[in-house]
Amino acid sequence: MPRKTILNIIEAKNTKKLSMITAYDATSARIAEKAGVDMILVGDSLGMTMQGNNDTNSVSLDEMIYHIKIVAKNAPNTFIVADMPFMSYEVSKEQALENAGRIFRETGARSVKMEGGKNILPQIKALTGAGIPVMGHLGLTPQRSAMLGGFKAQARTAKGAKELLEEAIILQEAGCFALVLEAVPYTVAEIITQKLQIPTISCGAGKYCDGQVLVFHDMLGLSDFTPRFVKVYANLAEQATQAIKTYIQEVEHTQFPEEKHCFTMPQEEWEKFLQEIKTNDNN
Numbered sequence: 001m002p003r004k005t006i007l008n009i010i011e012a013k014n015t016k017k018l019s020m021i022t023a024y025d026a027t028s029a030r031i032a033e034k035a036g037v038d039m040i041l042v043g044d045s046l047g048m049t050m051q052g053n054n055d056t057n058s059v060s061l062d063e064m065i066y067h068i069k070i071v072a073k074n075a076p077n078t079f080i081v082a083d084m085p086f087m088s089y090e091v092s093k094e095q096a097l098e099n100a101g102r103i104f105r106e107t108g109a110r111s112v113k114m115e116g117g118k119n120i121l122p123q124i125k126a127l128t129g130a131g132i133p134v135m136g137h138l139g140l141t142p143q144r145s146a147m148l149g150g151f152k153a154q155a156r157t158a159k160g161a162k163e164l165l166e167e168a169i170i171l172q173e174a175g176c177f178a179l180v181l182e183a184v185p186y187t188v189a190e191i192i193t194q195k196l197q198i199p200t201i202s203c204g205a206g207k208y209c210d211g212q213v214l215v216f217h218d219m220l221g222l223s224d225f226t227p228r229f230v231k232v233y234a235n236l237a238e239q240a241t242q243a244i245k246t247y248i249q250e251v252e253h254t255q256f257p258e259e260k261h262c263f264t265m266p267q268e269e270w271e272k273f274l275q276e277i278k279t280n281d282n283n
């Protein structure tokens with residue numbers, strides 16, 4: 001099966017709700033593809049989930065490229081979106097082109113995601129003009145959490161909601177093929193979804209968006225903290241901790257390994273070996 005393209009994503013608007021999940025390594029990529037998600041996001045959330053940092057801002061382009069390459073290789077049929085990390089595109093359109101170009105050339109991902117609206121318009125236009133599909137990201141933009149005063153819901157005033165709608169339309173006009181709306185009122189997200197021709201992907205923006213995205217570690221119960229808008233579908237951290245505790249007990253009580261976990265050798269080889277060490281001991 002060939003890898004899905006942006007056409008599959010754009011065509012889904014009004015026909016099918018899209019599912020997107022983050023992945024960062026071979027294991028998460030294989031699981032996501034096997035489950036059949038429409039899109040995998042190699043998010044800069046890896047700064048938190050994989051590197052254990054408090055925010056996403058310390059992730060470098062080289063680190064992103066390392067993870068994107070692994071995910072693209074291990075989910076060969078899924079459409080991959082790759083986050084442009086903090087300060088890899090803000091400086092200029094030339095910087096954005098060069099760095100998105102590296103992601104394209106070096107990883108196998110066929111789209112990038114950038115956080116921001118009017119402030120990064122030249123960058124978005126430069127990328128789409130060069131043939132690099134861009135997914136926009138508005139609302140709570142974690143790379144700007146310092147300016148936003150933390151990870152807070154956005155567009156909760158009439159003025160904020162109007163500005164968000166305007167920016168969404170601007171991003172669509174600049175050529176974005178889809179738009180993540182993070183932590184905004186679902187009513188505002190619904191209006192934006194109705195007004196846009198491109199799919200909106202909700203990250204805490206309600207069910208009226210054209211699709212949903214969740215962080216792998218959050219939805220599987222592998223994170224220490226999960227935002228209010230996340231549904232936790234499994235408690236893998238709890239299960240893993242319990243499994244490792246059982247392993248420790250079994251090691252301490254010589255219950256592991258059992259015979260089926262051990263290798264043997266042919267009886268005559270064993271006897272020969274015993275004979276040899278006996279002879280050596282006698283010399």
Ligand code: KIV
Pocket residue numbers: 022041042043044045046083180182203213214215
């Ligand atoms: O980095 C990320 O995982 C994201 C999603 C939460 C949308 O940007």
